[in-house]
Amino acid sequence: MFRIARTKTLESLAHQFVQRCAVSGTAKGKAKLKDGPKKRMKVSTKKGGKGAVDPDPSARPTSRQDQEKYKLYEQCINAPTPVRYLKPKDMKREAEREKLGLESKDRKREKEILKKGGRQAMGVPDEPLMMGTPGFDLISLGLVDADKIPKYELTVEDGRRLAKEYSRVLMRKHRARQAAETNLLRMKKEAIEALPEKLKQAALVPDLTPFPKERFMATLTPPIEGYIDKVKEAAMRSSGAQKIR
Amino acid sequence: MRRTLTSFPRRLLASAREFSTSSEKIVASVLFERLPVVVPKIEPSVYAFQEFSFRWQQQYSRRYPDEFLNKSNSRAQGEYQMEYVPAPRTTEADKANDRKRLYLLLYGKLHGSSDGKLVWHFPQKVYDSEDTLRKCAETALQSVLGDLSHTYFVGNAPMCHLAVQPAEKAPELGYKQFFFKSQVIATNKFKIGKCQDFVWVTKDELLEFFPEHAEFLNKMIIS
Numbered sequence: 001m002f003r004i005a006r007t008k009t010l011e012s013l014a015h016q017f018v019q020r021c022a023v024s025g026t027a028k029g030k031a032k033l034k035d036g037p038k039k040r041m042k043v044s045t046k047k048g049g050k051g052a053v054d055p056d057p058s059a060r061p062t063s064r065q066d067q068e069k070y071k072l073y074e075q076c077i078n079a080p081t082p083v084r085y086l087k088p089k090d091m092k093r094e095a096e097r098e099k100l101g102l103e104s105k106d107r108k109r110e111k112e113i114l115k116k117g118g119r120q121a122m123g124v125p126d127e128p129l130m131m132g133t134p135g136f137d138l139i140s141l142g143l144v145d146a147d148k149i150p151k152y153e154l155t156v157e158d159g160r161r162l163a164k165e166y167s168r169v170l171m172r173k174h175r176a177r178q179a180a181e182t183n184l185l186r187m188k189k190e191a192i193e194a195l196p197e198k199l200k201q202a203a204l205v206p207d208l209t210p211f212p213k214e215r216f217m218a219t220l221t222p223p224i225e226g227y228i229d230k231v232k233e234a235a236m237r238s239s240g241a242q243k244i245r
Numbered sequence: 246m247r248r249t250l251t252s253f254p255r256r257l258l259a260s261a262r263e264f265s266t267s268s269e270k271i272v273a274s275v276l277f278e279r280l281p282v283v284v285p286k287i288e289p290s291v292y293a294f295q296e297f298s299f300r301w302q303q304q305y306s307r308r309y310p311d312e313f314l315n316k317s318n319s320r321a322q323g324e325y326q327m328e329y330v331p332a333p334r335t336t337e338a339d340k341a342n343d344r345k346r347l348y349l350l351l352y353g354k355l356h357g358s359s360d361g362k363l364v365w366h367f368p369q370k371v372y373d374s375e376d377t378l379r380k381c382a383e384t385a386l387q388s389v390l391g392d393l394s395h396t397y398f399v400g401n402a403p404m405c406h407l408a409v410q411p412a413e414k415a416p417e418l419g420y421k422q423f424f425f426k427s428q429v430i431a432t433n434k435f436k437i438g439k440c441q442d443f444v445w446v447t448k449d450e451l452l453e454f455f456p457e458h459a460e461f462l463n464k465m466i467i468s
Contacts (some may be wrong), residue, residue, distance in 0.1 A: 072310060072312060072313060075309070075310045075313070076309055076310065076313050079307035079308055079309050079310075080307065080308055081304070081305055081306060081307050081308065082303075082304050082305075082308070083304040083305060085305050119304055122308065123303065123308070124300055124303045124304050128296055128300075129296065129299065129300050129303070131295075131296060131299050135331075136331065138287060138292065141331065141334065142286075142333075142334050142335075143284065143286055143287050143334075144286065144287050144289060144292045145286075145289060148289040149289045149292055149293045149296070150289065150290060150293050152293065152297060154297070154300055154301065154304070158297070159297055159298075159301060162290070162293055162294040162297050163294055165290040165293075165294065166290055166291050166293075166294035166295075169288050169290050169291055170291065177467070180464075180467045181467070183464050184404065184405075184464075184465075184467065187404065187405035187406075187464060187465065188402060188403070188404050188405060190405070190406065191402070191403040191404065191405050191406035191423055191424075192402050192403070194406050194408075194421060194423075195271075195378065195403075195423070196269075196271070199271075199372075199377065199378050202376065202377035202378065202379075202401065203377070203378065203379075203401055203402035203403065204401075204402065205401050206400075206401070207400045207401045211397060211399075212397050212430050212431075214430050214431035215280070215397065215428065215430055215431075216431075218280070218281045218282060218283055218284050218285075219282070219283060219284065220283065220284055220331070221283065221331040221332050221333075221334060222282050222283055222332050222334065222336070223282075223332070224332045
């Protein structure tokens with residue numbers, strides 16, 4: 001709802017958009033904008049007085065440790081990525097800025113990375129990458145046949161193709177599993193129906209005893225006999241040593 | 246197809262027994278299975294997509310300096326160092342195709358099948374007059390294994406039933422066979438007695454033993 005503005009100063013314009021409380025007819029919380037529109041909060045440090053900007057590392061090398069610390073912070077805040085991600089709108093904007101001759105810091109860094117060799121130099125090579133700790137990844141454990149993996153490039157089209165295949169395979173398996181489980185339930189019902197009356201009543205009683213805790217899930221590799229004893233022994237040794245200290 | 250590549254459950258087949266003649270016979274048999282010990286193999290296309298998405302994400306993820314990433318490592322307590330060499334997923338019993346040892350087929354659930362005059366079957370017992378059919382099945386398994394400390398029966402109801410038609414020559418031999426599901430808990434060796442022979446099999450091998458019931462077994466046993 002717009003109200004007629006009395007004057008055209010900035011304060012009153014802001015005032016006109018203040019919400020009115022339905023009951024009292026006044027602004028919510030009865031706060032009036034005496035100081036004008038609120039200023040943005042500025043993070044002020046104790047050193048350097050009010051409204052201070054973050055200390056500039058090059059201007060204040062207090063100690064080498066501090067310098068290194070700030071360098072680390074800067075590296076973390078402006079950490080690079082091998083390939084820069086831009087939405088289509090951003091790409092158009094970048095292209096127009098290039099025409100005008102302006103170049104952003106990110107764009108400069110991207111060019112440097114490309115000069116050095118692109119994403120290949122930064123750790124995303126064209127060959128398939130090993131996932132996980134060496135020796136424990138799925139290929140060396142034998143879970144996947146390395147020669148049967150389809151070849152692909154790191155492009156959007158290949159990604160879409162792989163995604164479709166992945167979805168197809170998994171959904172097929174899921175549906176088969178669902179059908180099999182439904183079948184099992186059906187057969188169980190039929191079996192119960194086929195029992196004579198007394199046994200049927202006994203079979204319909206739900207078995208609420210908890211299942212045993214020794215029933216383990218399948219793991220990547222089978223359990224090694226005697227390993228748990230070794231672990232306990234090592235733990236005892238290390239904890240014993242600590243107590244002596 | 247090599248057995249080791251499958252993650253099929255294996256079930257225990259019992260030895261043949263003689264049946265008493267009566268009109269409506271009910272037989273409680275036990276599908277004694279060992280659940281898979283290792284995760285089954287992954288499809289290559291599934292792995293390919295996972296690898297692709299990993300590499301695609303790596304392209305766009307930020308690279309932080311090493312000192313920042315190692316900060317948590319430097320703060321960790323000194324723990325005991327242990328060498329861990331993962332055990333291989335196929336065992337010697339797999340390679341030797343030894344069906345007697347439970348070490349076989351880490352993937353699969355295991356069956357045991359025993360031989361009585363070349364008739365293979367699941368551990369079973371004719372229902373006499375116990376309280377419930379499950380108790381009957383338990384006694385059946387007990388007679389084969391000796392004790393039930395490492396078994397777990399799933400539920401009070403049978404999981405499926407099979408009506409065996411009487412043969413022409415012996416009309417009184419028709420009976421209904423009810424299967425109870427039971428699982429191996431926390432053990433690798435079993436002392437199987439009271440039968441001529443026993444065998445632990447996967448689903449495919451089971452179909453070799455009972456070709457006439459192939460369809461039924463396919464439905465009963467999921468994997």
